[in-house]
Amino acid sequence: MQHGKRGPAFWFLGAFFCLFVLFLYGPTLTILILSFQGPGGGLTFPMNGVSLHWFRNLFEKQMVGDFAGSLQRSLILGVAVMLVTVVAAFSAGLAFRSRFRGSGVIFYLAIASLIVPSILISLGIGLLYRVLGWDPAWYSSAFGAHLTWTLPFGLLIMFAVFNRFDRRYEEAARDLGATSWQTIRHVIVPILLPSLIGVGLFGFTLSYDEFARSLYTAGTFNTLPLEIYGMTTNVTTPVLYALGTVTTGVSFVVIALSLLSVTWLRRRRARHGSDAGKAA
Amino acid sequence: MNRVKSWVTYLQVAPLALVFLLFLIVPIATIVVVSFFDYNTTQIIPAFLLQNYEELLLSPVTWRTYQQTIQFALITWALTLLIGFTVAYFVAFHVRSPTMQTVLFLLCTIPFWTSNVIRMISWIPFLGRHGLANTTLMNLGLIKEPLEFLLYSDFSVVLAYVHLYTLFMVVPIFNSMMRIDRSLLEAARDAGASGWQTLVNVILPLCKPGIAIGSIFVVTIVMGDFVTVRMMSGGLSASVGLMMANAMSLLQYPAAAANAVILLLLVLFIVAAMMRLVDIRKEL
Numbered sequence: 001m002q003h004g005k006r007g008p009a010f011w012f013l014g015a016f017f018c019l020f021v022l023f024l025y026g027p028t029l030t031i032l033i034l035s036f037q038g039p040g041g042g043l044t045f046p047m048n049g050v051s052l053h054w055f056r057n058l059f060e061k062q063m064v065g066d067f068a069g070s071l072q073r074s075l076i077l078g079v080a081v082m083l084v085t086v087v088a089a090f091s092a093g094l095a096f097r098s099r100f101r102g103s104g105v106i107f108y109l110a111i112a113s114l115i116v117p118s119i120l121i122s123l124g125i126g127l128l129y130r131v132l133g134w135d136p137a138w139y140s141s142a143f144g145a146h147l148t149w150t151l152p153f154g155l156l157i158m159f160a161v162f163n164r165f166d167r168r169y170e171e172a173a174r175d176l177g178a179t180s181w182q183t184i185r186h187v188i189v190p191i192l193l194p195s196l197i198g199v200g201l202f203g204f205t206l207s208y209d210e211f212a213r214s215l216y217t218a219g220t221f222n223t224l225p226l227e228i229y230g231m232t233t234n235v236t237t238p239v240l241y242a243l244g245t246v247t248t249g250v251s252f253v254v255i256a257l258s259l260l261s262v263t264w265l266r267r268r269r270a271r272h273g274s275d276a277g278k279a280a
Numbered sequence: 281m282n283r284v285k286s287w288v289t290y291l292q293v294a295p296l297a298l299v300f301l302l303f304l305i306v307p308i309a310t311i312v313v314v315s316f317f318d319y320n321t322t323q324i325i326p327a328f329l330l331q332n333y334e335e336l337l338l339s340p341v342t343w344r345t346y347q348q349t350i351q352f353a354l355i356t357w358a359l360t361l362l363i364g365f366t367v368a369y370f371v372a373f374h375v376r377s378p379t380m381q382t383v384l385f386l387l388c389t390i391p392f393w394t395s396n397v398i399r400m401i402s403w404i405p406f407l408g409r410h411g412l413a414n415t416t417l418m419n420l421g422l423i424k425e426p427l428e429f430l431l432y433s434d435f436s437v438v439l440a441y442v443h444l445y446t447l448f449m450v451v452p453i454f455n456s457m458m459r460i461d462r463s464l465l466e467a468a469r470d471a472g473a474s475g476w477q478t479l480v481n482v483i484l485p486l487c488k489p490g491i492a493i494g495s496i497f498v499v500t501i502v503m504g505d506f507v508t509v510r511m512m513s514g515g516l517s518a519s520v521g522l523m524m525a526n527a528m529s530l531l532q533y534p535a536a537a538a539n540a541v542i543l544l545l546l547v548l549f550i551v552a553a554m555m556r557l558v559d560i561r562k563e564l
Contacts, residue, residue, distance in 0.1 A: 119540075130324075
């Protein structure tokens with residue numbers, strides 16, 4: 001299978017793969033194009049001229065609800081969720097390297113957090129706040145709801161990372177007299193930095209795009225996905241697509257920054273990594 | 281382990297445990313408690329009634345909705361498994377350079393980090409009455425009238441599920457495939473197995489854990505979904521999640537909570553059955 005000429009199976013599967021990628025990205029590309037629709041254009045092709053009309057429209061507050069406000073809230077929430085996810089998942093990953101009483105319970109809670117349908121988490125937190133007489137808000141209840149989705153991902157990634165981590169680095173640091181904190185700060189974190197960026201990417205994007213877990217937890221002020229969802233029922237102009245383009249654009253910038261910084265770190269490590277045989 | 285060290289361990293795991301306690305355990309417990317409450321048009325009243333469950337389980341609508349939701353889950357599961365396995369198989373075994381494998385794998389996973397709601401909206405210009413699909417088919421002379429079933433139907437719901445969730449299959453299956461020792465494949469070939477026989481008798485069994493993890497994700501997400509059904513069916517299809525959301529909007533919180541408990545039990549039962557096939561801790 002790995003040697004010699006490409007057989008018909010390769011071309012068949014290759015074509016299948018290309019179709020799959022087209023299926024994944026095609027619709028998004030379509031709304032990207034349609035968001036530059038002229039002022040008289042509609043929700044489908046043909047293009048009626050090319051303009052930035054619908055993007056300008058997006059930032060006029062009275063036209064489409066509170067786009068700027070919900071974008072700002074979602075960005076702040078995403079960054080907060082990202083920071084907590086990275087710190088909490090990393091620190092729990094450290095703890096899980098040794099068995100401790102209750103480790104099994106917490107592991108299964110993480111799995112449960114992934115498989116319990118999002119709408120139940122949302123409903124549960126919403127009901128809890130109602131029973132307690134508190135007002136749900138995007139920075140309190142929705143923040144917690146998002147963490148129940150991002151933390152299990154972060155924890156599982158940290159498990160995979162620590163399983164491949166060579167503990168001799170750590171032992172070497174300790175032998176050289178480093179304290180536990182110094183070992184974490186100067187040895188473990190730098191080595192795991194690419195993976196931590198990956199966890200951060202999960203934390204930010206999953207929160208930024210989360211709909212179901214925000215539904216009953218966001219309170220008075222909408223996050224961006226809720227705002228978009230609200231618009232789909234009452235907006236019938238390409239401004240909807242402009243919104244889609246801007247939102248997806250933000251996601252792509254975040255994804256690209258993460259991937260680029262990981263690649264950059266790897267390259268740098270390959271250049272400076274080993275000093276074996278270089279002793280004077 | 282000495283005292284100080286175990287104290288540090290608990291401190292390290294505390295933030296995680298606290299989030300799960302406050303935002304997973306307590307809310308689920310609240311749902312269970314509220315599911316026994318009484319309610320009227322304006323408020324919920326603490327009580328211990330089985331009435332919410334009775335009304336729910338005696339209504340034929342409930343059974344139809346659960347049946348439809350399970351049907352969605354099964355169809356989506358079969359399609360995402362078939363497509364996901366094929367895609368992962370191509371990248372893992374037919375692409376030779378590791379760099380190319382990484383690039384193609386990333387290409388499949390990037391949409392996971394973008395908004396689901398936007399990805400659903402993006403089907404409108406394709407499937408609508410005057411959308412690309414209908415215009416193309418009409419220009420080709422294949423149909424005279426626009427096809428109505430493309431958007432706002434069970435078809436578009438399943439299409440959106442497959443579009444959104446196939447990568448939940450691709451990633452774990454690809455992961456399983458990359459761990460298969462390549463010398464096994466060589467041994468199979470040397471023993472005279474055809475490519476197809478190798479696939480069925482060697483690769484497929486070794487991918488079972490990946491398939492199980494992917495299936496757990498896809499099935500639990502579809503079982504609890506409500507926004508995809510609402511958006512892609514235009515309110516024409518039903519799902520358990522949608523039924524709960526409707527009860528919530530009518531302020532019938534205890535009714536929604538009872539439904540949530542039943543859904544949770546069903547999902548946990550399905551997952552427990554699938555977990556028998558795989559030890560997740562070994563897969564990391």
